[in-house]
Amino acid sequence: xxxxxSTIAExxxxxxxxxxxxxxxxxxxxxxxxxxxxxDVFLPALDNSILSRLDDQAIVRVNNQRLAFTTDSFVVKPxxxxxxxxxxxxxHGTINDLAMGGATPLFLSAAFIIxxxxxxxxxxxxxxxxxxxxxxASVQIVTGDTKVVExxxxxxxxxxxxxxxxxxxxxxxxxxxxxxxxxVLLSGSIGEHGIAILAQREGIEFETTIESDSAALxxxxxxxxHAASGIRCMRDPTRGGLSSTxxxxxxxxxxxxxxxxxxxxxxxxxxxxxxxxxxxxxxVANEGKLIAIVDSTNADAVLKAMQQHPLGGQAQIIGTVxxxxxxxxxxxxxxxxxxxxxxxxxxxxxxxx
Amino acid sequence: xxxxxSTIAExxxxxxxxxxxxxxxxxxxxxxxxxxxxxDVFLPALDNSILSRLDDQAIVRVNNQRLAFTTDSFVVKPxxxxxxxxxxxxxHGTINDLAMGGATPLFLSAAFIIxxxxxxxxxxxxxxxxxxxxxxASVQIVTGDTKVVExxxxxxxxxxxxxxxxxxxxxxxxxxxxxxxxxVLLSGSIGEHGIAILAQREGIEFETTIESDSAALxxxxxxxxHAASGIRCMRDPTRGGLSSTxxxxxxxxxxxxxxxxxxxxxxxxxxxxxxxxxxxxxxVANEGKLIAIVDSTNADAVLKAMQQHPLGGQAQIIGTVxxxxxxxxxxxxxxxxxxxxxxxxxxxxxxxx
Numbered sequence: 125x126x127x128x129x130s131t132i133a134e135x136x137x138x139x140x141x142x143x144x145x146x147x148x149x150x151x152x153x154x155x156x157x158x159x160x161x162x163x164d165v166f167l168p169a170l171d172n173s174i175l176s177r178l179d180d181q182a183i184v185r186v187n188n189q190r191l192a193f194t195t196d197s198f199v200v201k202p203x204x205x206x207x208x209x210x211x212x213x214x215x216h217g218t219i220n221d222l223a224m225g226g227a228t229p230l231f232l233s234a235a236f237i238i239x240x241x242x243x244x245x246x247x248x249x250x251x252x253x254x255x256x257x258x259x260x261a262s263v264q265i266v267t268g269d270t271k272v273v274e275x276x277x278x279x280x281x282x283x284x285x286x287x288x289x290x291x292x293x294x295x296x297x298x299x300x301x302x303x304x305x306x307x308v309l310l311s312g313s314i315g316e317h318g319i320a321i322l323a324q325r326e327g328i329e330f331e332t333t334i335e336s337d338s339a340a341l342x343x344x345x346x347x348x349x350h351a352a353s354g355i356r357c358m359r360d361p362t363r364g365g366l367s368s369t370x371x372x373x374x375x376x377x378x379x380x381x382x383x384x385x386x387x388x389x390x391x392x393x394x395x396x397x398x399x400x401x402x403x404x405x406x407x408v409a410n411e412g413k414l415i416a417i418v419d420s421t422n423a424d425a426v427l428k429a430m431q432q433h434p435l436g437g438q439a440q441i442i443g444t445v446x447x448x449x450x451x452x453x454x455x456x457x458x459x460x461x462x463x464x465x466x467x468x469x470x471x472x473x474x475x476x477x
Numbered sequence: 478x479x480x481x482x483s484t485i486a487e488x489x490x491x492x493x494x495x496x497x498x499x500x501x502x503x504x505x506x507x508x509x510x511x512x513x514x515x516x517d518v519f520l521p522a523l524d525n526s527i528l529s530r531l532d533d534q535a536i537v538r539v540n541n542q543r544l545a546f547t548t549d550s551f552v553v554k555p556x557x558x559x560x561x562x563x564x565x566x567x568x569h570g571t572i573n574d575l576a577m578g579g580a581t582p583l584f585l586s587a588a589f590i591i592x593x594x595x596x597x598x599x600x601x602x603x604x605x606x607x608x609x610x611x612x613x614a615s616v617q618i619v620t621g622d623t624k625v626v627e628x629x630x631x632x633x634x635x636x637x638x639x640x641x642x643x644x645x646x647x648x649x650x651x652x653x654x655x656x657x658x659x660x661v662l663l664s665g666s667i668g669e670h671g672i673a674i675l676a677q678r679e680g681i682e683f684e685t686t687i688e689s690d691s692a693a694l695x696x697x698x699x700x701x702x703h704a705a706s707g708i709r710c711m712r713d714p715t716r717g718g719l720s721s722t723x724x725x726x727x728x729x730x731x732x733x734x735x736x737x738x739x740x741x742x743x744x745x746x747x748x749x750x751x752x753x754x755x756x757x758x759x760x761v762a763n764e765g766k767l768i769a770i771v772d773s774t775n776a777d778a779v780l781k782a783m784q785q786h787p788l789g790g791q792a793q794i795i796g797t798v799x800x801x802x803x804x805x806x807x808x809x810x811x812x813x814x815x816x817x818x819x820x821x822x823x824x825x826x827x828x829x830x
Binding site: 145146147148149151152153158161162164165166169170171172174175181182184186187189191193194195196197198199230231233234235236237238239240241242243244245247248251254255258264266267268270271272273274277278279282284286288290331332351365442474475 | 497498500501502503504505506511514517518521522523524525527528530534535537539540542544546547548549550551552584585586588589590591592593594595596597598600601602605607608611617618620621622623624625626627630631632635637639641643674703782827828
């Protein structure tokens with residue numbers, strides 16, 4: 125982490141003029157432009173109190189049952205990459221969005237938009253991969269849809285997975301619940317998914333193959349919820365990376381966060397790859413990591429539970445929530461300086477999920 | 478209907494060699510190739526008892542609550558057409574798939590795959606249209622997702638909507654429940670959605686503008702379920718048209734059906750447009766019509782309830798279910814002959830929804 129390259133905020137294009145009034149790749153980045161599109165287009169049009177919480181999942185009540193409900197389309201390119209494929213990713217991604225609401229995932233739908241000419245063998249391989257991922261996580265894919273578009277009007281395969289889970293009555297997790305004094309917990313090393321995709325896409329070879337961290341996090345979440353109360357919010361830092369996710373929480377909760385760079389695990393090969401590619405791992409997507417904001421009195425108990433789970437062995441407390449008049453995330457670097465950790469502002473890594 | 482053109486089955490290309498092993502436009506047609514793709518690829522991979530019922534929605538149990546769950550991606554082209562747009566269609570389509578399971582629709586998700594360069598004004602217009610359609614149907618869009626793909630890797634906008642509804646304990650509708658002696662009920666005139674899209678896409682002008690019949694059918698379904706028991710199954714005949722939907726039910730229930738051509742309402746302008754275009758309205762998509770298979774003793778009561786609803790004014794009993802060793806749909810034509818009404822076998826009308 126010491127020789128980290130410049131931040132993406134410094135490298136990427138400036139936010140383009142709104143006057144252009146067309147959708148840019150950056151609108152799908154999970155960073156500033158995505159937030160702008162949601163705020164300017166979708167929230168005013170679809171306005172309702174559940175959507176405007178901007179959590180990764182909606183928590184709704186059906187009669188006396190609390191349900192989590194979440195949707196995600198996957199447009200990752202390439203479709204197959206070290207550590208997974210679009211099918212397993214689509215299952216893990218939606219399970220994780222349910223889990224971040226504290227839900228037990230139960231059922232998934234799967235909808236395929238296929239470009240004419242796509243290989244049926246590859247489609248079969250991807251469907252089997254989805255089933256394996258679902259089965260390993262004890263969820264069922266119970267309904268589906270298939271559409272085909274003309275050659276040149278799609279890109280091989282896009283998959284939407286939407287999920288339903290149940291949420292216990294005493295679980296209340298939301299991005300607006302972080303409070304001054306809370307601790308910021310991270311479940312493991314960052315940047316692996318994004319670098320695995322990018323390396324595969326650009327044909328870059330490293331000494332060690334970097335595999336995506338794509339994984340279903342719901343059993344880790346279950347252990348954390350069981351260990352202690354006092355968890356305010358959970359998020360999986362996917363598009364836009366750790367930085368963008370923490371900024372979203374800071375904005376929703378109207379707080380600041382101070383991070384410790386030394387505490388954030390980055391695998392040696394990911395750090396090297398990032399340096400080579402001019403990327404900051406803080407902005408690179410993860411698909412098997414989570415952040416939890418936890419009341420300080422419960423932080424150690426939750427951390428211990430994380431470290432005892434196979435997907436949380438490297439979990440760390442990486443920072444503290446601070447009171448602030450403006451939402452802000454800062455980081456004390458390993459050089460002892462402090463820098464602002466902003467949201468991703470460009471489109472450095474499109475189609476990472 | 479008397480001067481109906483040749484059937485699509487006669488006009489369309491023969492089913493291509495399986496050896497080609499790539500996805501064809503016809504695999505998204507809702508006809509024979511779609512059924513083949515589901516049977517050969519998705520069912521073996523994702524095998525489970527809920528999915529293999531092949532209904533338009535899954536009925537699942539969460540604790541003691543029966544839920545309907547359904548997903549649909551919309552790739553319709555053009556995005557705006559007489560009678561609707563991709564947004565209202567996406568809301569109506571998913572509401573209808575829930576309603577066909579006898580569910581009261583409650584919540585929708587909305588996921589957008591946007592091609593770089595798409596107009597933000599159009600996106601806003603579509604989001605507002607979704608909200609209006611949802612609000613008119615008393616459902617809430619509670620969660621969403623936005624992805625952006627590079628220019629040339631999509632086609633403007635694709636939308637996935639996935640829905641949740643509740644199903645009463647005494648409602649049991651499924652495509653495998655048709656029995657000899659049952660009546661086939663149709664809620665109104667056929668072919669309007671497909672012709673509206675095709676006319677808009679191809680720039681064909683008729684004397685009267687043909688509007689899509691896109692509508693939310695859940696209140697019609699509610700009235701039907703309230704009127705009488707004895708409804709075996711409901712389906713909305715979308716892709717592949719009335720013919721393909723009836724063939725699916727016949728196959729799932731292992732029965733035959735005999736239809737009366739005279740009883741099937743087709744608006745004059747749709748019949749003329751079909752004749753001009755060489756299409757058979759039996760294969761043209763609808764987005765605001767339903768078929769119900771009803772026990773003969775209850776058929777009149779259900780029909781009457783349909784006719785009293787604004788969306789069922791032209792409802793008719795169009796045929797009878799017969800015992801058969803092989804699933805087969807036949808139709809007595811207005812000329813007094815009998816013809817086989819097969820599933821759609823080509824890709825006559827791609828991207829109709």
